[in-house]
Amino acid sequence: MEKANLIYPSGQVTLREVGLRDGLQMVKDFPSTAGKKAWVEAEYGAGIRHFEVGSFLPKNRYPAFGDIESIITHVAHLPGAHTAALSPNVRGSQLAMVSGVGEVHCVISATEEHNQANLQRSRQQTLDEISEVFALRRQSDLKPLIGVGIAMSFGCSISGKVDPDNVLDLANRLFEMGADIVSVADTVGFAGPKQVAKLSARMRVLAGDKPFGVHLHDTRGMGMANAAAALDEGVRILDASMGGLGGCPFAPNATGNIVMEDLVFLCQCSGFETGVDMEKLIGVRNILASEMPQEILYGALAKAGLPEVAIQPAGVVH
Amino acid sequence: MEKANLIYPSGQVTLREVGLRDGLQMVKDFPSTAGKKAWVEAEYGAGIRHFEVGSFLPKNRYPAFGDIESIITHVAHLPGAHTAALSPNVRGSQLAMVSGVGEVHCVISATEEHNQANLQRSRQQTLDEISEVFALRRQSDLKPLIGVGIAMSFGCSISGKVDPDNVLDLANRLFEMGADIVSVADTVGFAGPKQVAKLSARMRVLAGDKPFGVHLHDTRGMGMANAAAALDEGVRILDASMGGLGGCPFAPNATGNIVMEDLVFLCQCSGFETGVDMEKLIGVRNILASEMPQEILYGALAKAGLPEVAIQPAGVVH
Numbered sequence: 001m002e003k004a005n006l007i008y009p010s011g012q013v014t015l016r017e018v019g020l021r022d023g024l025q026m027v028k029d030f031p032s033t034a035g036k037k038a039w040v041e042a043e044y045g046a047g048i049r050h051f052e053v054g055s056f057l058p059k060n061r062y063p064a065f066g067d068i069e070s071i072i073t074h075v076a077h078l079p080g081a082h083t084a085a086l087s088p089n090v091r092g093s094q095l096a097m098v099s100g101v102g103e104v105h106c107v108i109s110a111t112e113e114h115n116q117a118n119l120q121r122s123r124q125q126t127l128d129e130i131s132e133v134f135a136l137r138r139q140s141d142l143k144p145l146i147g148v149g150i151a152m153s154f155g156c157s158i159s160g161k162v163d164p165d166n167v168l169d170l171a172n173r174l175f176e177m178g179a180d181i182v183s184v185a186d187t188v189g190f191a192g193p194k195q196v197a198k199l200s201a202r203m204r205v206l207a208g209d210k211p212f213g214v215h216l217h218d219t220r221g222m223g224m225a226n227a228a229a230a231l232d233e234g235v236r237i238l239d240a241s242m243g244g245l246g247g248c249p250f251a252p253n254a255t256g257n258i259v260m261e262d263l264v265f266l267c268q269c270s271g272f273e274t275g276v277d278m279e280k281l282i283g284v285r286n287i288l289a290s291e292m293p294q295e296i297l298y299g300a301l302a303k304a305g306l307p308e309v310a311i312q313p314a315g316v317v318h
Numbered sequence: 319m320e321k322a323n324l325i326y327p328s329g330q331v332t333l334r335e336v337g338l339r340d341g342l343q344m345v346k347d348f349p350s351t352a353g354k355k356a357w358v359e360a361e362y363g364a365g366i367r368h369f370e371v372g373s374f375l376p377k378n379r380y381p382a383f384g385d386i387e388s389i390i391t392h393v394a395h396l397p398g399a400h401t402a403a404l405s406p407n408v409r410g411s412q413l414a415m416v417s418g419v420g421e422v423h424c425v426i427s428a429t430e431e432h433n434q435a436n437l438q439r440s441r442q443q444t445l446d447e448i449s450e451v452f453a454l455r456r457q458s459d460l461k462p463l464i465g466v467g468i469a470m471s472f473g474c475s476i477s478g479k480v481d482p483d484n485v486l487d488l489a490n491r492l493f494e495m496g497a498d499i500v501s502v503a504d505t506v507g508f509a510g511p512k513q514v515a516k517l518s519a520r521m522r523v524l525a526g527d528k529p530f531g532v533h534l535h536d537t538r539g540m541g542m543a544n545a546a547a548a549l550d551e552g553v554r555i556l557d558a559s560m561g562g563l564g565g566c567p568f569a570p571n572a573t574g575n576i577v578m579e580d581l582v583f584l585c586q587c588s589g590f591e592t593g594v595d596m597e598k599l600i601g602v603r604n605i606l607a608s609e610m611p612q613e614i615l616y617g618a619l620a621k622a623g624l625p626e627v628a629i630q631p632a633g634v635v636h
Contacts, residue, residue, distance in 0.1 A: 155625055160626075188625070189618075189622065189625075190625040191587075192583075192584060192586075192587025192588055193543075193546045193584075193587075193588065194587065194588050194589065195587070218618055219618060219622045220580070220583055220618050220619045220622050220624075220625070221542055221577065221579075221580035221583065221584075221617060221618030221619050222542055222580075222583070222584060222587070222618075223542075223618075224539055224540055224541075224542055224543040225511075225542040225543040225545070225546040225584060227543070228511045228543040228546065228547065229546065248622060253621050254618065254621045254622035255618045255621065255622070259539065261539075262538070262539035262540070265510070265538055265539065265540070266510060266511075266539075266540060266543060268510075269509075269510025269511075269512065269513070269540070270510055270511065270512050271512065299539060300507075300536055300537060300538050300539030300540075300541075300572065300573045301538045301539050303571050303572045303573070304507065304537045304538050304566060304572035304573070306538075307473055307506070307507075307508040307538070308478075
């Protein structure tokens with residue numbers, strides 16, 4: 001069996017905590033190294049096993065990720081935990097290859113315009129760089145997985161509508177290049193459940209036995225509906241962040257990543273075994289609140305608690 | 319054609335604003351009569367046509383609904399607008415019959431325990447009272463529609479799990495008694511999309527040509543996923559409130575009704591024509607914010623805006 005299929009078993013749902021990467025790109029103040037470790041340990045203790053722990057971006061410009069090697073090493077000691085880190089370029093991938101990270105996460109955009117704006121190069125240049133990442137892996141001792149996320153797969157904040165055929169062509173090329181996992185991202189929360197269902201179904205056919213994922217944002221409130229649609233179409237790898245940490249780079253005060261706690265509840269009430277202890281998971285929010293007091297923590301389940309017999313209110317309800 | 323089928327055409331989605339009833343049961347301060355009128359007018363201007371405008375509860379104990387007759391009269395002047403009002407008992411229904419309201423909304427619980435706690439009588443007593451409401455209508459000049467909501471249809475905050483067979487038996491009895499519309503309510507937000515899909519599909523078969531609806535709360539974050547599941551199973555009547563006004567009587571600070579703005583976006587991106595102008599709809603929030611400054615207004619779409627070409631952020635996104 002391929003290593004990727006061991007890390008992402010096809011018979012179960014894999015929920016990836018991306019708050020330490022996607023979430024921290026948007027926060028006003030970021031957690032201390034000890035705080036990050038406490039966060040991951042607590043969420044691991046609640047049952048989550050996949051953590052995207054940061055980006056190999058220049059440390060002087062992105063201090064939130066300055067301790068990434070230390071976090072990777074720490075998480076690697078937790079039995080069964082899998083780490084991923086975003087690498088935006090060859091330099092980052094060189095660092096990632098020796099960091100002990102379980103998965104190097106590369107990014108390309110579904111549209112030329114967004115790729116240029118986000119990565120300051122053409123999509124072909126990004127594909128060439130991803131080829132170099134595969135070459136780096138061949139030379140490496142640790143041979144991490146290489147995953148690729150296709151940003152703006154459901155609509156682009158620069159060029160508008162995105163043809164799903166183009167997304168699938170790109171996903172196909174990435175799998176052919178050797179990507180262990182390809183995920184399609186609704187980077188700015190443009191999608192509705194019908195769109196997610198359609199692209200997920202086509203990705204499932206394209207990917208065959210290979211792992212594929214969907215990365216959703218709740219920017220326009222469709223996060224859980226989109227996640228439900230993805231699950232219905234066979235998607236088994238979903239990204240989320242504790243408290244929906246992340247926001248949206250295009251809309252101040254907008255919600256960001258889908259909320260891990262609510263996603264776990266969705267999976268549980270849809271009949272998927274997650275192995276997550278919800279009470280413990282909700283408790284992780286305390287660490288985030290303490291480390292990032294300026295950030296709003298989203299999520300309905302944490303406020304309401306699990307369904308259970310409760311006290312009676314006054315008045316007439318319906 | 320039955321009057322109910324004119325008010326609730328089967329070929330289109332009907333979104334019912336329940337904030338002026340369900341929403342106001344939970345607020346700290348309620349809007350002035352002028353504020354309520356401004357709210358309804360603005361939401362009507364955005365394209366919404368169905369408004370549950372209050373409850374015929376004792377005015378001395380429930381001052382939020384003290385002006386209900388005035389609101390009903392005001393909304394009745396808006397061409398094509400349909401009003402509904404909750405009536406918890408025969409006395410309320412007597413007042414409703416002469417109020418000019420378009421629909422008297424009765425409530426019964428899926429469980430004996432909740433009916434007793436909510437209405438201080440048995441379900442059989444409530445059914446007997448609903449029979450009296452039909453008798454009152456036969457004697458009335460205005461002959462409003464009579465709708466019934468089945469509270470706790472997806473799980474009960476007192477007695478736990480609810481057998482869907484019992485809900486369907488109750489819905490069947492209500493239709494046989496002459497109910498123009500029956501809706502099943504996830505009063506405390508216990509349901510997930512699979513459960514909503516199953517009950518919706520069975521309600522669709524049971525209801526046949528008669529209108530039926532689903533009343534959802536977002537208490538545990540499943541609101542939009544549940545609404546999407548209901549739409550997929552043929553539900554065409556959904557309740558919501560502007561800004562998710564309402565809360566949950568069982569969980570302080572928890573979210574309440576599903577958010578109208580997000581629901582409209584879900585319908586639009588699922589291919590349903592709503593006739594709603596989203597920019598105008600979002601503008602209605604200003605009236606709520608001004609009239610109820612202590613209330614949190616929920617909703618992701620209003621914060622993010624509709625999908626459109628936007629400015630570029632700094633950093634690398636995925």
